[in-house]
Amino acid sequence: MFAMLALIHAAPAQAQDWPAEKCRRYTEAWGAARQRIGTAGLSPGFLGAHEAFIASGCRERRACPRSEAEIAMADTMTLLTLNAGMSGTFLPFICRP
Numbered sequence: 806m807f808a809m810l811a812l813i814h815a816a817p818a819q820a821q822d823w824p825a826e827k828c829r830r831y832t833e834a835w836g837a838a839r840q841r842i843g844t845a846g847l848s849p850g851f852l853g854a855h856e857a858f859i860a861s862g863c864r865e866r867r868a869c870p871r872s873e874a875e876i877a878m879a880d881t882m883t884l885l886t887l888n889a890g891m892s893g894t895f896l897p898f899i900c901r902p
Contacts (some may be wrong), residue, residue: 806830814894824863825862827863827889827891827895828859828862828863830886830889830890830891831859831863831882831886831889831891831895832859832863834882834889835855835859835882836883837885838878838881838882838885842875842877842878842881844875845876846872846873846874846875847875847878848871848872848875849870849874850852851868851869851870851871851872851878854867854868854869854897855868855897858897863895865897866897866898867897867899868897868898868899868900869898869899869900869901870898870900871900879896879898882896882898883896883898
């Protein structure tokens with residue numbers, strides 16, 4: 806009984822840390838993708854928006870992939886994000902008119 810109460814009380818603390826954990830995982834995946842794939846073909850705007858996303862604690866979503874290289878990187882990041890146990894709604898990719 807006491808063990809169950811401890812788990813119930815621990816759940817909110819874990820939920821509060823989940824956004825930070827997702828950002829940590831994403832940041833790690835971004836570094837690995839940049840190292841492996843590189844940044845050739847990624848515009849300064851795309852890279853800047855992506856870095857702003859990470860600097861904001863993964864809250865500021867405004868990276869719009871336009872070139873083939875940016876779309877390929879966005880696809881790679883989508884797969885890495887899903888493989889890391891996060892949803893596609895976490896991603897920073899959004900294009901507005």
